[in-house]
Amino acid sequence: MLGKRDPIFWAASAIFVVAIVLGAAVDNAWLLLMVAAYLLRPTLHSLGLFKKLIDERQLHIQYRASSVGFAAMLIGNIVLVLVLMSKGDHTWEMVNAVVLVALVVRALAGLLMVGDPAVAGSRIIMAIGLLLALFGALEGDIGGVMSHVLPGLAVVALGFAARRVPRAIALALFVLAALFGGFIVLRGVQGQLHGGWGGVLGPLMLIVPMLVAGGCLWMGVAPGDDAAREHSEPRRGTATTTGA
Amino acid sequence: MKTHLRRFRFDRNELSQAQLAERVAVSRQTIIAIERGDYSPSVKLALQLARVFDTTVEQLFELESSDVG
Structure with missing residues (x-):
């Protein structure tokens, strides 16, 4: 039987005690540590660790419960954003960014958990493209909509192309991410990066998915994979025939 | 889904919920939830339970008319 006092229980308890001590001593980060203790077990399992203890x-x-909590957090954030906007307080953009980070991570994790890197890679690229096109369409005036939407659609096309030439697209993504990242760093060094940390977070939300997609596409195709697929298909057919 | 876990436990040397939980490495609450029909076990757990009682999953669990699509 899985005991109530297993190693994860003791680890969570230790983090909890540290949180209490920190709260009493320096009054800093203790609440976050309490959250860490509370979420230790499901987080470890989500990461594929200590499966036998769960x-x-x-x-x-x-x-x-986490899904319900996530939905409640999103609703809370939306309400907070609306309140801040009504007061003319621009910190609503920070709240918005946190929501977007959570949604991007959720989407990426979901795609990766499917366990088919090649498919995940191409879908991530298409999602990036669709979002770029959507934001482009919302920002452009009527006449300029197409010019704003086209880059996004080009990225969607890259996603489709990734199904045929995954490694070439992966390389292109690595190069694009490196160029984009280098550009942001350069602007930061030159002091021309506007929007504070939002100016970094925005590009990061493009660069990280691009790198993840590139990694997926690169790993998704092992040498001789096509040959293996060709071999597996007749076998599947044979199994069906035998089963029938 | 209907379960015959409780009957199997009593038929086989009156195995307690805690003992059964220990044999299949889950919590006693999970065994209680399965017996009450509040929780449908994974295929792996169902097979482990069937192995404990030296029977088949179909003998342990059965679909009810409301479960059939």
Whole structure:
């Protein structure tokens, strides 16, 4: 039986005690540590660690509860953004950025958990392209919509192309991410990067998915993969025939 | 889904929920939830439970009319 006082329980308890001590001593980061203690078990399992110490039903409940919590957090953030906007307080952009980071991570994690890197890579590129096109369309005036949307659509086309030539597209993504990252760093060094940390976070939200997509595409195709697929398909057919 | 876990436990030397939980490495609450029909176990856990009672998953669990699509 999975005991209530297993190593994860003691680790979470230790973090909790540290949080209490920190709260009493320096009054800093203690609440975050308490959250870490609370979420230790489901987080470890999400990362594929200590699977034997985690009960499947408890995990099922944790995941469902987390989804409810995520939805509540999003609603809370939307309300907060609306309140801040009504007061003319521009910190709403920071709240918005946190929501976007959470959504991007959720989408990326979901795609990666499917376990098919090649498909995940191409879908990530297409999602980036669609978002670029959407934001372009919203920002451009009526006459200039197409010119704003076209770059995004070009990225979507890259996503489709990634299905045929994954490694070439992966290389292109690495180069693009490096160029984009270098450009941002250069602007930062020159002091021309506007928008504070938002000016860094925005590009990061493009660069990280590009790198992840590139990595997926690169790893998704092992040498001789096509040959392996060709071999596997007749076998599948044979199995069906035998089964019938 | 209907479960016969409780009957199997009593038929086989009155195995307690805690003992069964220990055999399949889950919490006792999970065994309780399965017996009450509140939780459907994973295929892996169902197979482990069936192995403990030296039976098949179909003998342990069965679909009810409401489960059939």
